[in-house]
Amino acid sequence: MHERGTTKLIAAALLAGALLAGCGADSSDSGGNASQAEPAVGRADAPAAEEGTAGQGKAEADSAGANTTAEAPDLRVDQRSIIYTGSITVRVDNVTTAAAQATGIASAAGGFVGSDERQSGSGADTANLTLRIPAAEFSSVVDQLSKLGVEETRGINTEDVTEEVVDLDARISVQKARVESGKKLLAQANSLDDLVMLEREVATREADLASLEAKKRRLSDLTSLSTITVVLLDPDATSAAPDDEPPGFLAGLSGGWDALKASLAVLATVLGALLPWLIALGIPAAVAVYLIRRYRRRQLPPPAESN
Template identity: 45%
Template sequence: MSHVRKGMKKTILAAALTGLLLLAGCSASDESGAPTAGAAKPGNAADMDRDTAALGEQNKAGSDGAVAPEGVGATGGPVTGRSLIYRGELTVRVDDVPAAADRLTGLVNTAGGHIGAEKRVVDPTESQASITVRVPAKQFHGVLEQIAKLGEEVSRGSNTEDVTEAVVDLDTRIAAQRASVESVRRMFTQAKQLSEVVLLERELNQRQAELASLERKKASLDDLVALSTISVSLIGPHTPLPEPEKEPAPGFLGGLEAGWDAFVGTVQVALAVLGFLLPFLIALAIPVALVIALRRRRRPALAAPAPTAPPAPPAAD
């Protein structure tokens, strides 16, 4: 009987422990699910409403066509952390081209830039100047507006190129290449055999050349990012505007026009080649004509028949 009672006690204890474990598991599952249920708290819902409203305002602004200008963020501040290249083209008609070009030079110098290239044509009827200016990126839009005020704006164009990924890639490659060069230098100092010295020296020169090439690309890219480029055309009051390029017509007419242009171009090239060769042909034709004339004069003398003896008189009977 004692053994039976001990077995019953063990069974009851095991059942009690099992129940306690089940209750603990249920309570843990309830606690773990509490945060999920709490995601819909009033404070969190308010935050979500505010985010949704803000997103709606942004979408509304975008649908109304309000686009942030180049180099300016959606909030009106400048774009930071990006590498942007600004390029612009501007044609302005002015009364006095030389005076306007001088004013443009002073304006660019005041903005902290410089003249990259300049070409002036001073003519009473068709005076014009083509000037390429480099200005700091922060002054790009302001300088563009000031140049337009030099006279009557005829045409304008601008574009922005984001080269952030290219800059980051070059920085990474330059850092890796510098580490590689330093590694080869350490190996070079530790080399003992002549063959190792020659091999490491060639490898070091090659890696240094690659590093210099990467650094030149990075410097060129940094220059384009730091200084924006504006191509300015100043034209006089009587200078005609260049005709825009005519787009080819579609379909059969476009093919016919392209074929005619190709034919005219081929004829012009052939005439140009003929004009180039004509002096040489004339110079060769003169001695050839003389040789032919001399041959014709000699041919009758050579072909003349020899004189024949007169026939003998008939014998008398």
Template identity: 45%
Template sequence: MLALVGLLALAGCSSSDSGSEMPSSNGAAAPFAPGEADRDLSAGGAKGDAGNGYTAVPPEGVTATGGPVETRSIIYRGDITVRVEKVGETAERLKALVETSGGFLGADKRTADSGEAQAWLTVRVPAKQFSSVLEQIAKLGTEVGRNTNTEDVTEAVVDLDTRIAAQKASVDSVRRMFAQAKQLSEVVLLEKELSSRQAELASLEAKKRNLDNLVTLSTINVVLIGPHAPAPEPPKKKAPGFLGGLEAGWDAFLTTVQVVLAVLGFLLPFLVALSIPAGLLIWWSRRRRPTPPPTA
């Protein structure tokens, strides 16, 4: 039994150690194309010597230093507001545009189609089509405002891949020990440990799928407003430092006061209704109190 616990601890340590290291394939030098490294240089100079008229060019996907080209994982997000003549018709055109680009409509909220109509749509498009689709949306009417931002999640993706690989190896290790277990106590312990590690693996894989989805499909929030609808106000930026903290504290104070007043407003009718019978009860109890005899 003690040996089994030691093996489990060893398996956990090895998985955590492997999770802190990068895969060896990321740091290995990629060789040049066959034949290029051994090409005969008639002048006898070193490989890559420009004086011999020959420069070693690495194959596609390899950097000049010999390491593989790292593919960055970028999440693109955008917000755009466009003023249009007919909100309903433009929303349908936007939907067709997004579907043509290989994306889909994620959310669609609209008001009555009039001069002050508005529509709020969230679209998901392939990352490679992000800029193109954004420009096409701007051409559906008159652009009022735009905001785009990117987030580099390459390190998070690499970290998740490494942790998933280590966790899979850990699960396989426990499975092998589970298959060889003979005593009931060992089976119970290994079954619990296997369930825990499988749950952790499923959680890591779910995070990886969500991250891959955000990288593969960019998000664009689109606001379509009618010809007479007021333009939405841009979000207010918080002041940095002390002023920002003071503003946040003041906003919290006002929110607290509003909550307290709302609670008092809710309780006031009940307090008034209860005060009437309470007052009558106090008056009646005083009336029944015996009157002390007069003093001589």
């Protein structure tokens, strides 16, 4: 009995040890799996976090690009687009020499002569030059031209076209994008009707773009090259200044007399133009009328004699 009891105790102790060993292994395996699962979760969350960061960075970059595109243009005084035009009248000793000097001044400033009109005779010579000068040299050239002789009149005008230039730049950019999108749609056309319609639309957009670019070139030409009209008069030439005589009876009488002379001159011109036709047609017509009347007189019976 004693041995049997001892055997039962040993068996119970072994069973308890086995049970304790199994529980420890399960606990160890559970802890190991938990420790391995945590890094897996961390690795799964890392790409999502990186993707979110990348998306946020892209959004910020797009926002920065949009802000850069929408940034207001530089409108400082030295960056504005201004058209300069001027005119100057100078009385000189020799018109031909002064005109050559004016041409040299324009060439030295990097410009050129747009037109050259000269009149001579009756003891009075005049020259009318149109100079195209770089805008940066405008004031300097005007001052040099005034020193060719005695300056009589000067006029300078400026026109700020900055807003027009900025507007044209924006419209040209938009129109270019429209042309490109139209060409992409044209390349994807699947039917003849779509092809014809898209070709017409692309042609219209290209024509609008060409018109905008032509306006931009015109403004660029006017802003980059200023225009100066130079009038050169010799000492005997009369100035083109308006007459300052006050209006009155004598002024009205003079104006009426001038109008009458002009009307008589027009009438004389008309008569002079018609006289050859009157001679060429009137004489044969008069001869024909005379012959017809003579013929009719011969055909008439003689008058009867009275008893």
